[in-house]
Amino acid sequence: xxxxxxxxxxxxxxxxxxxxxxxxxxxxxxxxxxxxxxxxxxxxxxxxxxxxxxxxxxxxxxxxxxxxxxxxxxxxxxxxxxxxxxxxxxxxxxxxxxxxxxxxxxxxxxxxxxxxxxxxxxxxxxxxxxxxxxxxxxxxxxxxxxxxxxxxxxxxxxxxxxxxxxxxxxxxxxxxxxxxxxxxxxxxxxxxxxxxxxxxxxxxxxxxxxxxxxxxxxxxxxxxxxxxxxxxxxxxxxxxxxxxxxxxxxxxxxxxxxxxxxxxxxxxxxxxxxxxxxxxxxxxxxxxxxxxxxxxxxxxxxxxxxxxxxxxxxxxxxxxxxxxxxxxxxxxxxxxxxxxxxxxxxxxxxxxxxxxxxxxxxxxxxxxxxxxxxxxxxxxxxxxxxxxxxxxxxxxxxxxxxxxxxxxxxxxxxxxxxxxxxxxxxxxxxxxxxxxxxxxxxxxxxxxxxxxxxxxxxxxxxxxxxxxxxxxxxxxxxxxxxxxxxxxxxxxxxxxxxxxxxxxxxxxxxxxxxxxxxxxxxxxxxxxxxxxxxxxxxxxxxxxxxxxxxxxxxxxxxxxxxxxxxxxxxxxxxxxxxxxxxxxxxxxxxxxxxxxxxxxxxxxxxxxxxxxxxxxxxxxxxxxxxxxxxxxxxxxxxxxxxxxxxxxxxxxxxxxxxxxxxxxxxxxxxxxxxxxxxxxxxxxxxxxxxxxxxxxxxxxxxxxxxxxxxxxxxxxxxxxxxxxxxxxxxxxxxxxxxxxxxxxxxxxxxxxxxxxxxxxxxxxxxxxxxxxxxxxxxxxxxxxxxxxxxxxxxxxxxxxxxxxxxxxxxxxxxxxxxxxx
DNA sequence: CGTCCATATCTGTAGACAGCATGTC
DNA sequence: CTACAGATATGGACG
Numbered sequence: 001x002x003x004x005x006x007x008x009x010x011x012x013x014x015x016x017x018x019x020x021x022x023x024x025x026x027x028x029x030x031x032x033x034x035x036x037x038x039x040x041x042x043x044x045x046x047x048x049x050x051x052x053x054x055x056x057x058x059x060x061x062x063x064x065x066x067x068x069x070x071x072x073x074x075x076x077x078x079x080x081x082x083x084x085x086x087x088x089x090x091x092x093x094x095x096x097x098x099x100x101x102x103x104x105x106x107x108x109x110x111x112x113x114x115x116x117x118x119x120x121x122x123x124x125x126x127x128x129x130x131x132x133x134x135x136x137x138x139x140x141x142x143x144x145x146x147x148x149x150x151x152x153x154x155x156x157x158x159x160x161x162x163x164x165x166x167x168x169x170x171x172x173x174x175x176x177x178x179x180x181x182x183x184x185x186x187x188x189x190x191x192x193x194x195x196x197x198x199x200x201x202x203x204x205x206x207x208x209x210x211x212x213x214x215x216x217x218x219x220x221x222x223x224x225x226x227x228x229x230x231x232x233x234x235x236x237x238x239x240x241x242x243x244x245x246x247x248x249x250x251x252x253x254x255x256x257x258x259x260x261x262x263x264x265x266x267x268x269x270x271x272x273x274x275x276x277x278x279x280x281x282x283x284x285x286x287x288x289x290x291x292x293x294x295x296x297x298x299x300x301x302x303x304x305x306x307x308x309x310x311x312x313x314x315x316x317x318x319x320x321x322x323x324x325x326x327x328x329x330x331x332x333x334x335x336x337x338x339x340x341x342x343x344x345x346x347x348x349x350x351x352x353x354x355x356x357x358x359x360x361x362x363x364x365x366x367x368x369x370x371x372x373x374x375x376x377x378x379x380x381x382x383x384x385x386x387x388x389x390x391x392x393x394x395x396x397x398x399x400x401x402x403x404x405x406x407x408x409x410x411x412x413x414x415x416x417x418x419x420x421x422x423x424x425x426x427x428x429x430x431x432x433x434x435x436x437x438x439x440x441x442x443x444x445x446x447x448x449x450x451x452x453x454x455x456x457x458x459x460x461x462x463x464x465x466x467x468x469x470x471x472x473x474x475x476x477x478x479x480x481x482x483x484x485x486x487x488x489x490x491x492x493x494x495x496x497x498x499x500x501x502x503x504x505x506x507x508x509x510x511x512x513x514x515x516x517x518x519x520x521x522x523x524x525x526x527x528x529x530x531x532x533x534x535x536x537x538x539x540x541x542x543x544x545x546x547x548x549x550x551x552x553x554x555x556x557x558x559x560x561x562x563x564x565x566x567x568x569x570x571x572x573x574x575x576x577x578x579x580x581x582x583x584x585x586x587x588x589x590x591x592x593x594x595x596x597x598x599x600x601x602x603x604x605x606x607x608x609x610x611x612x613x614x615x616x617x618x619x620x621x622x623x624x625x626x627x628x629x630x631x632x633x634x635x636x637x638x639x640x641x642x643x644x645x646x647x648x649x650x651x652x653x654x655x656x657x658x659x660x661x662x663x664x665x666x667x668x669x670x671x672x673x674x675x676x677x678x679x680x681x682x683x684x685x686x687x688x689x690x691x692x693x694x695x696x697x698x699x700x701x702x703x704x705x706x707x708x709x710x711x712x713x714x715x716x717x718x719x720x721x722x723x724x725x726x727x728x729x730x731x732x733x734x735x736x737x738x739x740x741x742x743x744x745x746x747x748x749x750x751x752x753x754x755x756x757x758x759x760x761x762x763x764x765x766x767x768x769x770x771x772x773x774x775x776x777x778x779x780x781x782x783x784x785x786x787x788x789x790x791x792x793x794x795x796x797x798x799x800x801x802x803x804x805x806x807x808x809x810x811x812x813x814x815x816x817x818x819x820x821x
Numbered sequence: 822c823g824t825c826c827a828t829a830t831c832t833g834t835a836g837a838c839a840g841c842a843t844g845t846c
Numbered sequence: 847c848t849a850c851a852g853a854t855a856t857g858g859a860c861g
Contacts, residue, residue: 028839077838086831089831102838102839103838103840103841104840121839123836123838124839126838127840127846154837155837229833258849260833260835260849261835262833262834262852262853263834263852266851266852296846320838346835346837349836362850362851364850365834365835366835370848371847371848371849372848372849372850373848374832374848415844424845468822499842512839512840513840595845612833612834615831615832679837682853683837687837689840690840691839691840693840694840731840735844736844736845737846739845740846741845
């Protein structure tokens with residue numbers, strides 16, 4: 001079937017596809033057309049990666065737009081959102097407009113309503129529904145990429161509920177779900193009332209095999225001799241073999257999957273010995289430039305190690321890397337400059353990075369819950385293998401699992417090569433998931449009674465899959481109880497029906513996109529300190545208070561999730577002695593609220609990913625816990641009796657990291673001290689920023705909009721956001737002034753925004769290392785009348801003072817963490 | 822007495838969404 | 847109830 005023969009697409013699209021080289025549709029695409037994607041039929045396409053799934057989605061969306069509709073493309077990762085956007089933008093020539101909306105990037109709120117195609121993450125779509133984005137009603141086509149992720153325990157339920165909501169809002173909605181080949185695609189199709197297109201077909205052949213001894217044994221019965229000399233690494237030999245196999249004049253790149261960050265790094269180091277000697281002079285030059293760029297992203301050891309490996313054409317890839325690191329590596333690997341990437345599973349599910357050969361080195365991964373090394377899911381291994389075969393470059397892709405003995409080889413064949421992927425199973429009936437979604441469902445008006453709620457939940461995959469309807473109802477009831485007890489929902493029993501409505505705070509929590517338990521934790525902590533400090537404000541916050549007070553009374557049981565409210569005497573631990581001399585301790589109630597207290601509060605919330613306690617950390621943080629006991633908001637669990645103490649310490653470690661960041665500690669110090677990578681630091685800071693912003697809103701509810709708590713939270717948030725001490729807050733708020741410039745200006749004697757307007761220009765210029773343009777911009781943003789730097793000489797002493805004060809080397813030109821995004 | 826290698830012991834373990842309002846060196 | 851690779855410490859043989 002030729003693209004020009006398709007009907008229902010915008011004018012010129014068929015020809016454009018042909019020009020792109022699409023002479024004939026792939027069999028699964030053809031099947032999708034026959035199933036009616038172009039006519040608005042819903043469809044589940046369960047096909048391998050890189051077999052043209054995206055085109056199926058495009059056909060659906062473009063034909064929907066041609067009929068005057070609007071399409072939404074749901075992605076699982078932010079990085080994929082930009083990738084898809086770029087891909088879809090080629091239709092702008094045909095009058096199709098594209099917009100993106102993710103947590104950190106919005107192509108302008110209102111403007112989205114005018115876009116034909118919107119790309120967003122599932123969480124963002126959920127949030128947009130909760131906040132009543134008007135264009136949701138206009139959607140006629142929704143595409144869900146990687147739907148098999150509904151199986152994911154933490155994020156799957158969001159996708160599931162979001163699809164159910166979209167379909168309820170708009171019963172005629174065309175739903176196109178793209179899935180990996182899974183065990184039960186038919187069930188997904190049944191759930192979505194969709195046609196099913198299932199296929200194993202791939203445009204590039206994939207040969208899967210197991211290497212053992214001196215050869216790879218492929219699934220088709222063929223063998224490839226790859227002898228491993230004594231003492232030589234199996235992986236290294238396979239990577240070398242792929243590189244030395246010159247087909248189409250190109251040595252093939254490899255992707256090596258391992259099971260930990262550390263393994264990824266050490267593997268990359270070792271494989272550098274394989275890739276290094278095979279580089280051309282030109283490649284070496286370009287890699288040196290790339291390495292310099294990598295070093296510029298961050299000055300941590302991680303960054304340095306990565307750059308070292310990259311100079312030899314090898315790289316590692318895991319979540320400890322900063323986002324820039326990752327995209328630099330992905331790009332250079334796609335451009336065939338980097339010959340080999342050793343990666344954790346980040347890369348298996350992330351952006352498109354095909355390789356000539358995929359080596360699955362580790363097939364087991366540590367799992368704390370499991371209590372040891374757990375074999376990877378079949379689906380996961382299939383996804384890794386699916387990365388083999390670069391379109392247009394390779395005649396076929398090779399995926400190789402490694403076995404060290406014959407028994408393992410047999411097991412790998414049985415377990416992965418011959419096996420079908422597991423069936424997808426909904427994880428919706430877990431309490432944390434329902435807690436969030438039940439509140440949101442009620443708050444945004446999808447249900448107003450218990451019966452209506454259960455009816456709505458009938459539209460989820462969970463309901464389609466389970467034969468035990470009672471379980472969902474039971475979990476729902478316990479969640480309703482929790483939400484009511486914490487004052488997020490009101491329940492009224494009248495006759496046989498139980499009506500549900502969200503309270504003011506319930507609506508707020510839903511819109512803030514907080515886990516209700518996070519909100520409860522934060523409210524609890526904030527109320528604790530406000531109640532002690534400021535009884536007068538109580539009246540203003542009565543709305544939020546009463547509910548919870550009533551809830552307290554209703555709840556006698558010690559449910560750990562509820563938190564305990566009464567802490568006797570918040571200031572019994574002596575003076576809280578924060579590092580900030582600027583805070584007026586005496587007589588200022590907000591001084592009871594220290595940044596550490598707030599960082600700990602948000603860190604012990606379920607929305608913050610836990611930092612690991614390593615050996616020795618227990619003692620370290622137990623000590624800190626006692627030293628700074630007075631700063632914590634809420635009750636400190638007992639070291640000996642309370643199982644929550646461990647979590648409390650883990651949160652304390654996170655809080656300390658944030659405190660260090662807000663104390664201008666260099667990122668390499670932080671990385672070393674907490675055993676994390678630059679990506680982790682940035683992630684923590686980002687999450688804290690988000691949660692503190694939410695806490696600010698909650699504090700306004702508890703303490704009144706101008707309460708001390710609100711101000712304290714805002715200050716703590718800004719300090720994390722800018723990564724500066726209290727004294728630099730004013731300066732760092734000026735546009736173009738960040739962590740480093742603020743510190744240099746301050747050391748040169750320019751301490752406030754007002755100083756910037758008055759200060760000697762020579763001093764300012766000196767502190768900014770003689771950058772005239774930058775200095776002018778900053779003065780302008782600070783509101784100076786005459787920002788011109790014409791004829792000003794940089795003050796040498798200002799420059800010297802600034803350099804000495806900032807503590808890092810001169811002229812390194814290194815970006816700090818605060819520079820990301 | 823220092824070096825090198827073989828063996829025992831210890832240690833630590835994948836991932837990444839959201840709000841809000843615009844910009845670092 | 848469950849593992850295992852890499853880093854580090856330990857110890858012995860050797861020149």
